[in-house]
Amino acid sequence: MNVRSEHDLLGDRDVPAEAYWGVHSLRARENFPITGMPISAYPHLIEALAAVKEAAALANEELGLLEPVKAGAIVEACREIRRGKLHDQFVVDVIQGGAGTSTNMNANEVVANRALELLGHAKGEYVFLHPNEHVNLGQSTNDVYPTAVKVATVFAVRGLLDAMSVLEDAFAGKAVEFRDVLKMGRTQLQDAVPMTLGQEFSAYAVMLDEDRSRLAEAVELVHEINLGATAIGTGLNAPPGYAEAARRHLADITGLPLVTAANLVEATQDCGAFVQMSGVLKRIAVKLSKVCNDLRLLSSGPRAGLNEINLPPVQAGSSIMPGKVNPVIPEVVNQVAFEVIGNDVTITMAAEAGQLQLNAFEPIILHSLSESITHLRAACLTLAERCVVGITANTEALRATVENSIGLVTALNPHIGYSAATDIAREALATGRGVAELVLEKGLLPPDRLAAVLRPEVLAGHAAGAAGNDPDPL
Structure with a gap:
């Protein structure tokens, strides 16, 4: 293998001649064989690193600290990376000691060596353009x-x-489709009062809409950056005007309304925005998992369970039981939720473990946060496309449960009184007879009035305009 020799604090090492990474990345690869997952697994991170390096080069050129030719080569190298090139050269493990220094140096080396090529030099000829002196200038x-x-x-x-x-649209669509499908609502897994299947699915859509709003709020905090703070927030080695120039260029490059933190010492050590973000992701995971629990329960059976809805069959369910189909899509979403909840604990502990002017554990925060976001995204799309849009209702079975449910008597309270309703419920439960049948037999209501009371739109609250009947009330 062709190699080139590079030098660092600890001495000389041979690096593959074709590699854009250098000696610092080499040592990091050796020191952190943890996950086997390089930072290139997170394209958003690589593109963001390149954007930061590009913004820094432009700021340094603007302030007269970096020669235009060198700045131009760095900028072009960064733009190539942001377009998707050289991502395979980001080789250090995502979980690493050193507060992210290995990631930063990996970026510095890749940008420097590509910039050297653009200037007509060989990789590793750092006398012409250096990873630390030029790419990392002011940072x-x-x-x-x-x-x-x-x-x-x-x-x-x-x-x-x-x-x-x-996913919200998928649930809202089902809410409309099922708006006239009557069923029994349940509390504590016991019969409660009638509702429509549309109302049930409308609640899921509203839950998602609420969480989207909370997530949009949380991400606003993440727009505050500490670029220009350098080591601990004092701005040492960054000239006056650098922080604002770098922020302005980074905002232009990314199209994001980034702001520089008011107190860079605080911003350099505080991970509160990541904790807030993770907490919202946990909220989403908890509620999404609850919805999947409902889908699994409502579709249980088909003969010995609730069997109120049918999930689309997507694969055979058993290697031994012929004909068995399992709710595998909700199950996989449940597991993603468990992971996100665990990641929130990791992020919480990592943020708490910071000491004095720096938190050294941001690599695990990055890893956990990225996994939560990307896996939740995949879970939402999978649940929508491979489950929710294909759900069907067992309409007749649902109506039969309403007509046979003791819970139906609750709707009669205003018309026959609580005491009489209790007696009807007790007798129906003891004899197995229907509530409506007993009410008519005892002459508690005339047939026409009973029929009016038991109309689906009345039972489910449509006539009263009850909250939650609109499948998309927001």
């Missing part, structure tokens, strides 16, 4: 890394918001 890992993580998070969250909208 520190401690402002580059969290800024890149925040930019990456904003773009990843946009994808999740879109996926949640797709």
Whole structure:
């Protein structure tokens, strides 16, 4: 293998001649064989790192700190990376010690070596353009890394918001489709009062809409960056005007309304925005998992369960039981939710573990946050496309449960009184006879009035305009 020799604090090492990464990345690969997942697994992060390096180069050129020719080569290298090139050269493990220094140096080396090529030099000829002296000019890992993580998070969250909208629309569509399908509502798994299947699915759509709003609020906090803070927030080695120039260029590059933190010392050590974001992701996961629990329960059977709805069959369910079909899509979404809840604990502990002027554990925050966002996005799309849109209702079975349910007597309270309704419920339960049948037998209501009371739109609250009947009330 052809190699080139590179030098760092610890001495000389041979690096593959064709590699754009260098000695710092080499040592990081050796030191952190943790997940086997390189940072290139997160394209948003790589693009964000390149955007930060491009903004820094433009700011340094603007302030007269970097020669235009070198700045131009760095900028072009960064733009190539943002267009998807050289991502395979980002090789360090996503979980690493050093507060993200290995990630920052991996970016510095790849940008520097590509810039050297653009200038007509060989990789590793750092005398002409250096990873630290030029690409990292005016920067520190401690402002580059969290800024890149925040930019990456904003773009990843946009994808999740879109996926949640797709799932919300799927539930809202079913709410309309099932708006006249009468069923029994349940509390504590016991018969409660009648409702429509449309109302049940409308609630799921509203839950998602609420969580999309909370997520959009949380991501606003992530637009505050500390670029220009350098090591601990004092701005050492960054000249006057650098922080604002770098922020302005980064905002132009990304199209994001980024703002510089009012107190860079605070911003360099505080991970509160990530904790807030993770908490909202946990909220989404908890509620999404609850919905999937409902779908699994409502579709249980087909003969010995509730069997109120049918989930679309997507694969055989058993290697031993012929004909069995399992609710595999809700099950996989449940598992994603469990992961997100666990990731929230990890992010919480990592944020708490920061000491003094820096949090050294942002790599695990990045990893956990990215996994939560990307997996939730995939889960929402999978649930919408491979489950919800294909759900059908067992309409006749649902209506039969209403007519046979003791819970139906609750609707008669205003008309026959609580005491009489209790007696009817007790007798119906003891004899197995229907509530309506007993009411007529005892002459508690005339047939025409009973029929009016038991109309589906009355039982489900449509006539009263009860909240929640609109499948898309927001």
